[in-house]
Amino acid sequence: MSNIWDFANSQLKDLVAYEPGKPIDEVARERGLNPEDIIKMASNENPLGPSPKAQAAMTAACGDVHIYPDGGSYKLRNAIAQKFGLEMGNVILGSGSNEVIEFIGHAFLKAGDNIITAEHAFLVYKLMAKVFGSNTIEVPDPGYVHDLDAMAAAITPQTKEIFIANPNNPTGTLVTQEQIDRFMAKVPDHVVVVFDEAYYEFLDNPPDTLKYVREGRNVVVLRTFSKIQGLAGLRIGYGLASKELIEVLQRTRQPFNINSIAQAGALAGLLDDEHQAKTKRITDEGRSYLQTEFAHLGLEFIPSFANFVLVKVGDGNAVFKAMMDKGVIVRAMAAYKLPQWVRISIGTMPQNERCIAVLKEVLGK
Numbered sequence: 001m002s003n004i005w006d007f008a009n010s011q012l013k014d015l016v017a018y019e020p021g022k023p024i025d026e027v028a029r030e031r032g033l034n035p036e037d038i039i040k041m042a043s044n045e046n047p048l049g050p051s052p053k054a055q056a057a058m059t060a061a062c063g064d065v066h067i068y069p070d071g072g073s074y075k076l077r078n079a080i081a082q083k084f085g086l087e088m089g090n091v092i093l094g095s096g097s098n099e100v101i102e103f104i105g106h107a108f109l110k111a112g113d114n115i116i117t118a119e120h121a122f123l124v125y126k127l128m129a130k131v132f133g134s135n136t137i138e139v140p141d142p143g144y145v146h147d148l149d150a151m152a153a154a155i156t157p158q159t160k161e162i163f164i165a166n167p168n169n170p171t172g173t174l175v176t177q178e179q180i181d182r183f184m185a186k187v188p189d190h191v192v193v194v195f196d197e198a199y200y201e202f203l204d205n206p207p208d209t210l211k212y213v214r215e216g217r218n219v220v221v222l223r224t225f226s227k228i229q230g231l232a233g234l235r236i237g238y239g240l241a242s243k244e245l246i247e248v249l250q251r252t253r254q255p256f257n258i259n260s261i262a263q264a265g266a267l268a269g270l271l272d273d274e275h276q277a278k279t280k281r282i283t284d285e286g287r288s289y290l291q292t293e294f295a296h297l298g299l300e301f302i303p304s305f306a307n308f309v310l311v312k313v314g315d316g317n318a319v320f321k322a323m324m325d326k327g328v329i330v331r332a333m334a335a336y337k338l339p340q341w342v343r344i345s346i347g348t349m350p351q352n353e354r355c356i357a358v359l360k361e362v363l364g365k
Contacts, residue, residue, distance in 0.1 A: 011111075011133045018127055022329050033327050039351045042331040044169070044199075044308045046230030047347040048282070050265065051275035054231060057268035061261045069260035076258075076267045080238055083270065084210060089243040092250060093258045097198060097222040097237030101128050104220060104239075106252035108160045108192055109134045115161040116154050118146045120171055120336055122196065125163040134160070144171040144302050144310075148183035155191060162187070165196040166207065170336055170343045172304030177207040184212060184219075192218045192245070198237075199306035201228040201276060202283055216242045220249075227307065228279050229269040234262040283307045286346035293356045297365055308345045313363065316342050322362040328355050 005013055021042030028035040077091040094100035101124060109115070111133030117125045118141040126136040137159070139151045146164055155162070164183075167174050187193055195209045200223060212219040224237035236258060239249065269275070290309050294301040300312040313319045316339050320332035331343040344355060 009133075011130055015127065015130050018123055019335065021331055022324065024329070027324055027327075027329055031325060031327075038327045038329065039347060039354060040329045041345040041347050041351065041355055042329045042343075043232070044227060044306070044345045045232050046228060046279055046307075047345075047351060048230060048275070048279055050230040051269045051272040053272045053275070054229070054265040054269035058261050058265040061264035065260060067260070069256055069258065069263060071255050073258050073263055076263050076270070077238075079267055079270055080240075084240065086210070086213070086240060087243070089246060090213060090240055092239045092241070092246050092253065094237050094239065094253075095235045095257055096226060097196065097224045097239070098124055099235075099257065100220070100222055100237060100239040100249070101125065101194070101196075103249040103252045104161060104192060104194060105129065105132045105134075107248050112158060113160045114156065114158050115163065116151050116159055117163045118151070118165075118168065120144055120168070120338065121146075121163060122165050122169050123335060129161075141171075141173075143173070144168075145173040146175050148175060148179050152183050152186040155186075155188065157190075159191050161192050161194060163194045163196060165198070166209075167199045167203070167305040169198065169306070170308070170331070170333060170338070171302050171310055172306045172308060173302060174203070174305040175207070180207050180209065184217070189218060192220060194220045194222060196222045198222065198224045198227055202280060202307055203305060210240060213240055213242060216244070218242075218245060220245065225266045225269060228276050229266070230275075230279070231262075231265055231269055234265055236262045236266050282348065283346050286349060286352045289349065289352050290344060290346065290356070297360065297363070308343050310338070310341055310343050312341050313359070314340055316340055319359070319362055323355075323358050326358045326361070328358045330355070 024035050024038045024040050027038055073093050077088045080091050081088045105128050109132035114135040114137050115129045116137045119138045120141055129136050137154050139154050141147055200206050209221050221240040226232035294311050302310045316332045320342055323330055333341040
């Protein structure tokens with residue numbers, strides 16, 4: 001009998017699937033714990049949950065789920081465009097910003113092409129390139145910060161996409177406006193630059209990448225409703241780009257990729273400035289607390305601009321498992337070539353305090 005791999009796309013054979021943070025229910029089953037006694041600080045989720053206004057909008061939308069959603073997502077795309085001074089034609093929605101990354105791959109990648117990322121960048125960029133038979137050039141990031149000059153120097157005629165996560169996941173580091181502008185001056189027209197700004201709303205003074213969209217450059221700016229909006233379970237994100245680039249991406253999108261409940265919740269959440277401000281406030285307070293505690297414990301950490309902190313704990317996998325045994329889920333970083341580190345999301349202050357107490361216990365400090 002023949003092997004299915006004799007017919008499947010060969011680049012998939014050694015592809016290692018992305019492994020998300022451990023779900024609470026799974027940890028409860030595996031370790032015999034009460035789900036209510038477990039806290040998850042692994043996936044950079046909003047510890048406050050979704051906006052109450054988003055919850056109300058989603059509840060109202062449930063009454064119409066027998067009707068297909070608006071395939072063009074008119075209300076939501078228009079609201080996003082207005083928020084950023086763009087037009088609806090500058091906006092594309094995805095099932096999470098990850099799907100927009102897939103759209104970009106469909107549109108521009110083929111076998112033999114390459115993408116460029118930082119060495120310690122979000123794994124999905126490389127995984128998506130491999131799906132399309134493309135290679136990844138990983139550029140070293142001294143101090144765990146994107147080296148944009150080196151990334152520009154790495155461009156080849158086969159380079160089709162460059163990914164810059166700002167702030168970066170999993171390091172939490174940021175590149176400045178000056179660095180971005182110098183980099184963009186070197187990028188040739190055949191390269192699409194993707195600024196992944198999932199944590200954009202946590203910044204006090206974010207760099208302006210939308211100016212390149214307004215200039216008509218081959219740039220896609222990714223944003224998401226999963227983080228500060230607290231809508232990760234809806235799987236909804238968006239890309240901002242020139243109308244011409246968006247028109248290309250729209251041709252790769254499946255019809256009705258954004259369901260009606262997600263559209264309603266995202267629209268209400270987008271307009272709830274109070275919930276976002278409250279989330280940012282507890283994030284700023286929690287980040288300061290965690291970093292202060294890490295310093296007191298003598299642990300190396302990367303000062304973060306996002307809603308998580310990367311901290312060096314010795315054996316990252318061992319600490320991850322030991323903390324999980326005690327009902328605290330963090331994220332081991334071996335898949336990111338950081339085996340001595342864990343990434344800890346910022347929670348409510350009681351969650352942060354419990355996390356630190358468990359970490360001290362596990363480390364014997």
